[in-house]
Amino acid sequence: MEKVLVTGGAGFIGSHIVDLLVESGCQVVVIDNLDPQVHGGGKTAPEYFNRKAEFIYGDVRDKKLVDSVMSRVDAVVHEAALVGVGQSMYQVDRYVLNNDGASAVLLQSVVEHRDRIRKLVTASSMSIYGEGRYLCPKCGPVAPKTRSEAQLNARRWEMECGNCGSVLNPAPTDEDKRTICESIYAITKKTTEELFLVVGAAYKIPTVAFRYFNVYGPRQALSNPYTGLLAITASRVLNQKPPIIFEDGKQTRDFVNVKDIARANLAALKWQGKDQLVLNVGSGRALSVLEVVNAVSRGLGGKEAPMITGNFRVGDIRHCYSDPRRAKEIIGFEAKIKFEEGLPEFLDWAKEEEGVLDLADKCLGELKSKGLVK
Secondary structure: OOEEEEEOOOOHHHHHHHHHHHHOOOEEEEEEOOOHHHHOOOOOOOOOOOOOOEEEEOOOOOHHHHHHHHOOOOEEEEOOOOOOHHHHOOOHHHHHHHHHHHHHHHHHHHHHOOOOOOEEEEEEEHHHHOOOEEEEOOOEEEOOOOOOHHHHHOOOOOOEOOOOOOEOEEEOEOOOOOOOOOOHHHHHHHHHHHHHHHHHHHOOOOEEEEEEOEEEOOOOOOOOOOOOHHHHHHHHHHOOOOOEEOOOOOOEEOEEEHHHHHHHHHHHHHOOOOOEEEEEEOOOOOEEHHHHHHHHHHHOOOOOOOEEOOOOEOOOOOEOOEOOHHHHHHHOOOOOOOHHHHHHHHHHHHHHOOOOOOOHHHHHHHHHHOOOEO
16 A cells, blocks of 8 residues: 655645545545645644545644654655745745745655655646747747736737737647746746756656646635635625626636546556656646636626726736646546536535635735736
């Protein structure tokens, strides 16, 4: 029976991974500090946490604690991280010290226990791509830089070809695209990804870094204004407030169900290869922010139409959706749950949540005060 350490295993994504690993016969140990912004305080595992897994309240930056667990596991799935693109831009030290600091401590322990560790899996992010790939109707495939502030101030939202000025059409983003980090959060995920790959290569430990696209599903922290689009929209609707949409709402993202994320991690642990991999985990389908917000609002009985602000956030991208083929080819994983099939479970769960706070206005105020929303 395989023994797996899952960091952040009491969180949204981590807990679903834990459930699937336990179901698959693994012995699972979880280290989680139950970040108050996500869990609301307290030192005991949430109700949904799988009681067949071992829960340890603690910080992954605690080397002594990590060593005590590493000495009795065979594989590591690293999910622990602060999540919040906007917040990372004004809490730089907190994000870097937590995200990359935790990765460094974890990997130092891996090095010291390398004779028993057979697999490393870590969560990276699509945010490290910046803009996705595009096709110019005149110039062909392009991978453009971020839109200029002058263009955004003119409210010309779509990407434009740097050669001919034509409006670009979004295309699937593959793992070979050059990364362009537009936030501190993205930099921390890119750094963690590279730390894992370098350590894995040096010590011949097979390693998989997953670039998650926009993950949704039950257990998202609805009262955390820095979590995903569906959770933020749900918190607004449940508090009888209009969802907030930046730009014109036609920007697109790739939404992948959290249960598919769990399946990807299990596939990585079962993978028999010896290399270091970087793999997208997405649906391969682009959905506009406006259509996703409308679907969530309708499903929760929202009466307020979305508020399309026409404002933009510094560093926001226009379009990015995954090319998921490499994960299927190498580890045999592909997302199975279509958005229309996964959304009802999220909505049913959200309706049952009590005491959901809407902190979006507070979040927006913080971003505006620091010049990050214009």
